[in-house]
Structures are given as structure tokens and as C-alpha cells.
Amino acid sequence: xxxxxxxxxxxxxxxxxxxxxxxxxxxxxxxxxxxxxxxxxxxxxxxxxxxxxxxxxxxxxxxxxxxxxxxxxxxxxxxxxxxxxxxxxxxxxxxxxxxxxxxxxxxxxxxxxxxxxxxxxxxxxxxxxxxxxxxxxxxxxxxxxxxxxxxxxxxxxxxxxxxxxxxxxxxxxxxxxxxxxxxxxxxxxxxxxxxxxxxxxxxxxxxxxxxxxxxxxxxxxxxxxxxxxxxxxxxxxxxxxxxxxxxxxxxxxxxxxxxxxxxxxxxxxxxxxxxxxxxxxxxxxxxxxxxxxxxxxxxxxxxxxxxxxxxxxxxxxxxxxxxxxxxxxxxxxxxxxxxxxxxxxxxxxxxxxxxxxxxxxxxxxxxxxxxxxxxxxxxxxxxxxxxxxxxxxxxxxxxxxxxxxxxxxxxxxxxxxxxxxxxxxxxxxxxxxxxxxxxxxxxxxxxxxxxxxxxxxxxxxxxx
Amino acid sequence: xxxxxxxxxxxxxxxxxxxxxxxxxxxxxxxxxxxxxxxxxxxxxxxxxxxxxxxxxxxxxxxxxxxxxxxxxxxxxxxxxxxxxxxxxxxx
Numbered sequence: 001x002x003x004x005x006x007x008x009x010x011x012x013x014x015x016x017x018x019x020x021x022x023x024x025x026x027x028x029x030x031x032x033x034x035x036x037x038x039x040x041x042x043x044x045x046x047x048x049x050x051x052x053x054x055x056x057x058x059x060x061x062x063x064x065x066x067x068x069x070x071x072x073x074x075x076x077x078x079x080x081x082x083x084x085x086x087x088x089x090x091x092x093x094x095x096x097x098x099x100x101x102x103x104x105x106x107x108x109x110x111x112x113x114x115x116x117x118x119x120x121x122x123x124x125x126x127x128x129x130x131x132x133x134x135x136x137x138x139x140x141x142x143x144x145x146x147x148x149x150x151x152x153x154x155x156x157x158x159x160x161x162x163x164x165x166x167x168x169x170x171x172x173x174x175x176x177x178x179x180x181x182x183x184x185x186x187x188x189x190x191x192x193x194x195x196x197x198x199x200x201x202x203x204x205x206x207x208x209x210x211x212x213x214x215x216x217x218x219x220x221x222x223x224x225x226x227x228x229x230x231x232x233x234x235x236x237x238x239x240x241x242x243x244x245x246x247x248x249x250x251x252x253x254x255x256x257x258x259x260x261x262x263x264x265x266x267x268x269x270x271x272x273x274x275x276x277x278x279x280x281x282x283x284x285x286x287x288x289x290x291x292x293x294x295x296x297x298x299x300x301x302x303x304x305x306x307x308x309x310x311x312x313x314x315x316x317x318x319x320x321x322x323x324x325x326x327x328x329x330x331x332x333x334x335x336x337x338x339x340x341x342x343x344x345x346x347x348x349x350x351x352x353x354x355x356x357x358x359x360x361x362x363x364x365x366x367x368x369x370x371x372x373x374x375x376x377x378x379x380x381x382x383x384x385x386x387x388x389x390x391x392x393x394x395x396x397x398x399x400x401x402x403x404x405x406x407x408x409x410x411x412x413x414x415x416x417x418x419x420x421x422x423x424x425x426x427x428x429x430x431x432x433x434x435x436x437x438x439x440x441x442x443x444x445x446x447x448x449x450x451x452x453x454x455x456x457x458x459x460x461x462x463x464x
Numbered sequence: 465x466x467x468x469x470x471x472x473x474x475x476x477x478x479x480x481x482x483x484x485x486x487x488x489x490x491x492x493x494x495x496x497x498x499x500x501x502x503x504x505x506x507x508x509x510x511x512x513x514x515x516x517x518x519x520x521x522x523x524x525x526x527x528x529x530x531x532x533x534x535x536x537x538x539x540x541x542x543x544x545x546x547x548x549x550x551x552x553x554x555x556x
Binding site: 269273279310 | 477544
């Protein structure tokens with residue numbers, strides 16, 4: 001095994017751990033809606049929400065990095081350049097995440113000066129980490145980019161996937177620089193902040209997961225390089241074609257010119273079209289292989305990624321993307337429902353699929369199956385679908401009662417929050433969150449014990 | 465009331481894309497299994513999608529710009545599964 005692949009295993013372990021932290025923080029955030037007195041005076045709702053969202057970003061990022069560090073030496077046939085720096089930075093990254101989390105929980109708020117920005121938190125949604133930690137993220141991402149680009153140059157081997165990956169790494173690093181400015185004008189600040197949030201998630205991350213899935217498909221199903229690369233080019237063209245100017249759907253109500261209503265709505269409304277193509281591709285792959293593979297969990301999680309991405313980003317997104325509708329739906333639990341489903345489908349399922357693929361290799365399991373992964377798959381997906389369903393009902397009642405009927409007044413806001421539809425939606429979300437957490441526990445058990453447990457089935461030893 | 469009509473429209477739009485997904489899945493499954501019944505079920509999904517598009521065009525408070533967009537995308541959805549399928553077959 002290459003050193004890079006050992007580093008990948010560490011990144012996966014860290015990613016799965018942070019996935020757990022994200023779930024705990026998510027359950028706490030969900031419980032605040034049911035019992036607003038929860039941890040009153042100790043830990044505010046917004047801190048648990050920050051922990052929930054920031055750990056989501058970090059665990060997915062670590063999952064992506066783990067996947068690239070795993071596939072890179074196999075793709076290029078050599079140990080990545082600068083692997084020592086990457087190994088050191090992994091521990092620095094983990095320590096920084098832990099310190100930031102402790103500061104968020106213990107200190108929570110800083111003063112409104114540069115010391116607060118640098119040492120406590122920046123106060124910018126999703127990138128709340130204090131500046132020293134944000135600088136650290138840039139360094140980690142720059143070294144990651146150096147590992148990939150430097151290795152490709154040294155190996156003198158540039159495959160189609162590597163070209164796409166290298167081109168993607170440039171904006172991936174540069175866009176994070178957008179996490180730093182503290183602009184006084186809120187409209188201008190939000191304008192640039194969305195470049196980071198939207199263009200990371202709906203452009204660079206989409207391309208990154210596309211590269212990872214292409215590499216995984218070649219290992220999992222033995223799909224030829226010619227096929228995955230041809231599909232990758234098309235996917236990248238379509239996703240970027242619709243995703244980049246789809247940025248405009250975040251500009252509807254932040255004080256930008258009116259033309260963004262047309263631009264944002266138009267390109268966002270195109271976004272389900274390439275996702276439908278991916279669904280058809282998934283059906284084709286599943287059918288031609290007759291659902292037969294030596295790694296069923298990796299295969300099913302990959303299918304879940306295609307379908308989850310289509311439903312979460314495509315169906316849920318299209319409901320609220322036209323500006324006329326978005327006027328009433330934005331900022332409600334309806335948007336939260338879309339966010340949960342889209343992140344789960346587009347990214348989380350893909351990372352879980354790659355982890356199963358990697359564990360099969362590292363533990364030399366000839367065929368991965370058993371019941372553990374099925375329970376985890378069921379628990380996580382039932383929990384997730386239940387949560388987004390409950391959030392959809394709660395969000396729809398908010399849009400209906402608070403916005404459409406009440407006209408967005410404070411009284412209407414209170415009426416929306418007290419509506420039985422909203423309240424029961426929040427209770428159902430928490431209940432399904434517990435199912436999701438149970439699925440996560442089974443998933444971790446399956447990861448840890450895969451290839452290590454021996455069960456007796458019909459008189460013969462079977463490793464699962 | 466226009467505002468409530470827009471929220472109902474949102475649900476119709478979600479269903480519109482969901483039916484496109486049903487069309488894509490059933491079209492692919494029908495092609496794989498070489499079974500006309502599944503293929504027809506896929507086209508039935510697309511037919512329902514067209515019916516929904518008609519409801520959106522005729523009865524919702526969306527502006528003409530967005531209505532024309534829905535009309536055009538209904539045609540685009542018709543082409544995506546067969547074009548993708550043909551491309552995949554040629555590629556493999």
C-alpha cells in the first residue's frame with residue numbers, strides 16, 4: 001500500500017468521525033425546535049447549528065481528499081509528490097478542527113474587532129471558522145492541489161480524469177479565499193460569499209465527486225476508461241453550464257439588480273436536465289451488470305448517489321427555484337429540506353460508496369455483502385427521506401401561513417411557528433433524525449468489522 | 465389568491481420533475497429488459513408530465529416567461545432518455 005493510501009484511510013476515519021459529530025449537532029439543533037429551553041444559557045441554538053453545518057462541510061471535504069489520496073497513486077503509478085507535508089497537515093487539520101469546535105462550544109462569541117475575527121469566529125454563515133483556521137484550510141487545500149498537480153507532472157502521465165481534476169482544483173483553492181473578506185455592505189458581502197458557498201458546492205464539488213465516481217466506477221464495475229472519461233466530460237460541461245450561472249438563484253433577494261431573477265431562475269431550472277441523464281446512466285450500468293458486483297454496498301450507495309442527487313437537487317430544487325415561488329419559500333424549512341436531500345444525494349452517498357470500495361481492498365475481502373450494510377443503508381435512507389419529508393411539510397406551512405397568508409409580518413412569523421403542521425413537522429424530523437443516527441451507528445459498526453467478523457452459514461465459514 | 469396559487473405551483477413543479485425521473489427510469493428499464501410494457505409505462509409517465517405542464521401553463525399564476533420555459537423544457541425532457549440511451553449504447 002502506498003503512503004498516500006494509508007493517509008487516505010486516516011482521512012476516511014476522520015470523515016466518518018465528523019459525520020457522527022454532524023449528526024449529534026443536527027439532533028441537538030432539531031431538538032431546540034421542540035424544546036426551545038434546551039441547554040438555555042449554556043449552548044445557543046446557533047452554535048449547534050454552526051457545528052452541524054461546518055462539520056458537514058469538513059467531513060465531506062475530508063472524504064473527497066481521502067478518495068483522491070487513495071486513487072491518485074494507482075492512477076499515476078507512483079507515490080504523490082509532497083506526501084510528507086500532506087501527512088503532517090492531516091494532523092494539523094484534525095487538531096485545528098478540534099480547537100475550532102472547542103472554541104465554538106466554550107467561547108461562542110468574540111468581540112466585534114479583528115481579534116474576534118482571527119481568534120473566535122468570522123460570523124459568516126458556513127465559514128464561521130476564525131481566520132487562523134481559514135488560513136489553515138487554504139494551506140491544506142494548497143498542499144492537496146500540489147500533491148495532485150505535482151505528481152501528475154512528475155509522472156508525466158496526464159489522463160482525462162486528471163486533467164478535469166487539476167482544472168477543478170484551481171477554483172477549489174482560489175474560491176476559498178473568498179472566506180476572508182469582512183465587507184461592511186451586507187449585499188456586497190453576500191454577493192461574494194455566495195461565490196464561495198454556491199460555486200464550491202454546485203460547481204467545484206460536483207466536478208470533484210464526478211472525478212471520484214469515475215475512478216471508483218473503473219474499480220467497482222471494471223468500466224473502461226474511455227467510457228468514464230467521455231461521460232465525465234459531458235457531465236462536467238452540463239453541470240458547469242447550468243451550475244455556474246445557477247448561482248443567480250441566491251441573488252434574488254439580497255439587493256442585487258433585477259436581471260438576476262431571470263438569469264438565476266433560468267439556469268437553475270436547467271439543473272435537473274443533466275441529473276436526469278445521470279439517472280438513465282445509473283439504470284444502464286445497473287442493468288448491464290445485472291446488479292452483480294463483488295461489493296454490493298459500494299454499488300448500492302453509488303446508485304443511491306445518482307437517484308438522491310436527482311431527487312434532492314433536481315426535484316426538491318426545482319420546486320423552489322423560480323423566483324416567483326422562491327419569494328415565499330426561501331429561508332423556510334422547505335429550503336432546509338432541499339439542502340439536506342441534495343447534500344445527501346450528491347455527496348454523502350458517494351463518499352460512503354468509496355469507503356466501502358477502499359475497505360474491501362485494504363482488508364482483502366473477496367466479496368462484500370452481509371446484513372450490516374443493508375440495515376445501515378435502510379436506516380440512513382429512511383431516516384433521511386423521513387427528515388426531508390417532515391421538513392418539507394414544516395416549510396410548506398411556513399411559506400403558506402407566514403408568507404402567503406400573513407405577508408411576512410412578525411405576527412405571521414409567530415403564527416407560522418405555532419402552526420400544528422410546523423410543530424408536528426419538527427417533531428417528525430427529530431424522530432427520523434434518531435432513525436438516521438441509528439443507521440449511522442450500524443454503518444460505523446459495518447465499517448469497523450467488515451472483513452473481520454466470521455459467521456457460520458449453512459455449515460461453512462463466510463466472511464462478511 | 466395568487467400567492468397561494470404560487471405555492472400550489474411549486475408542488476406541481478416538483479411533481480413535474482419527479483415524473484421526468486420516472487420516465488427516465490422506466491425508459492431505461494424497458495430498454496434493458498426489452499419489454500414494451502415497461503417502455504410504455506415510461507411514456508405514460510411522460511404523458512402525465514405533459515398533462516402537468518398543461519395545468520401549469522393554463523391555470524397557474526406564473527409569468528409568461530416562466531410558462532414558456534416550462535413548455536420548452538417539457539420538450540427537452542422528452543429527448544433526454546432516448547438520446548442518453550443511444551449515446552451510452554454507442555459508447556459501450
